[in-house]
Amino acid sequence: MSGMQPANAALLQATIRQTAPAIPQADNAGVSGDPRDLFYLLDYLTFAVDRAYPEIPCTKGCNHCCHNQVFRVTALEWANVRGALFAMRPDERQETLERTEALFGAYRSELTTMAELWTRGERVPESLHEPTPKTCPMLGGDGRCTVYEARPAICRGYGYFSATIDDVPRLLICKQEGPGWIHHLEDTGIDQLPMPNWNPVQRRLETLNEGQPIKPLPLWLLELADELKPA
Numbered sequence: 001m002s003g004m005q006p007a008n009a010a011l012l013q014a015t016i017r018q019t020a021p022a023i024p025q026a027d028n029a030g031v032s033g034d035p036r037d038l039f040y041l042l043d044y045l046t047f048a049v050d051r052a053y054p055e056i057p058c059t060k061g062c063n064h065c066c067h068n069q070v071f072r073v074t075a076l077e078w079a080n081v082r083g084a085l086f087a088m089r090p091d092e093r094q095e096t097l098e099r100t101e102a103l104f105g106a107y108r109s110e111l112t113t114m115a116e117l118w119t120r121g122e123r124v125p126e127s128l129h130e131p132t133p134k135t136c137p138m139l140g141g142d143g144r145c146t147v148y149e150a151r152p153a154i155c156r157g158y159g160y161f162s163a164t165i166d167d168v169p170r171l172l173i174c175k176q177e178g179p180g181w182i183h184h185l186e187d188t189g190i191d192q193l194p195m196p197n198w199n200p201v202q203r204r205l206e207t208l209n210e211g212q213p214i215k216p217l218p219l220w221l222l223e224l225a226d227e228l229k230p231a
C-alpha cells in the first residue's frame with residue numbers, strides 16, 4: 001500500500017516538528033537535563049521513535065554497535081564521560097583504563113591521526129579504521145555501557161535517526177540489523193519511515209564544542225591513563 005506509515009507516525013512527526021527549533025538553541029550537552037540540553041532532546045526523540053516503532057531492533061541491551069566501530073567524541077562529550085569515570089570506584093576506573101591499554105595501546109598512532117582529521121573536519125579513511133579494534137572500552141563485562149548516563153551523542157542516537165551523508169539520506173543504523181528492519185517494515189506495508197534527522201544534532205554538537213579536539217573515545221582514555229600515571 002503506497003505511502004503507508006506506522007499507526008502513531010503522526011505523533012512522532014509532531015514530536016520531531018516540535019523539537020526541531022530547540023536543537024539549534026541547545027546550549028549544553030549532558031549538563032542541564034532540560035530542553036536546553038542537547039542530550040535531553042536526543043533522549044526525548046529516541047523515546048518518541050521507540051513509541052512509534054515498538055519493533056525497532058535497538059531494544060534495551062543490544063550492544064552490537066559498541067563492538068563495531070570507533071566513535072568520534074568531542075571534547076564537550078568527553079567532559080561527561082570523564083566525569084562519569086571519576087564517579088566510579090577507583091578500581092573500576094583502573095580496570096577500564098587497563099582494558100583500553102590492552103585493546104588500543106598498539107593503535108595510538110592510528111587513533112591520533114583519526115583525531116587530527118576529525119578535529120580539522122576531514123574524513124577518516126577506511127584504511128585507518130580497518131586495522132583498529134572496534135570494541136568500546138567502556139563496555140562492561142556484563143555487556144552494559146559503564147557510563148550509560150554520560151554516553152556520547154552518537155551512542156544515544158544510533159539506530160533512531162536518519163542522516164544525509166554525501167547528499168544521500170540513510171538510516172543511521174548498524175549494517176547487521178538495518179537491512180532486516182527495513183525489510184520488516186516493507187513486509188508490514190510501511191514504506192514511509194518518519195525519523196528525526198541527525199544532521200542538525202551533529203551541527204549543534206560541533207558548534208557547542210567550539211573547535212576543541214574531536215578524538216576517538218579510546219584515545220581520550222589512553223591520554224587519561226597517561227595523565228594518571230605517577231610521575
Ligand code: SF4
Pocket residue numbers: 057058059062063064065066158159172173174176177178
Ligand atoms: S544500531 Fe544495531 S547494534 Fe546498535 S542498538 Fe540498534 S540494532 Fe543494536
Ligand code: SF4
Pocket residue numbers: 065066071136137138139140144145146147148151152155
Ligand atoms: S560509550 Fe557506552 S554506549 Fe557508547 S559505544 Fe561505548 S559502551 Fe557503547
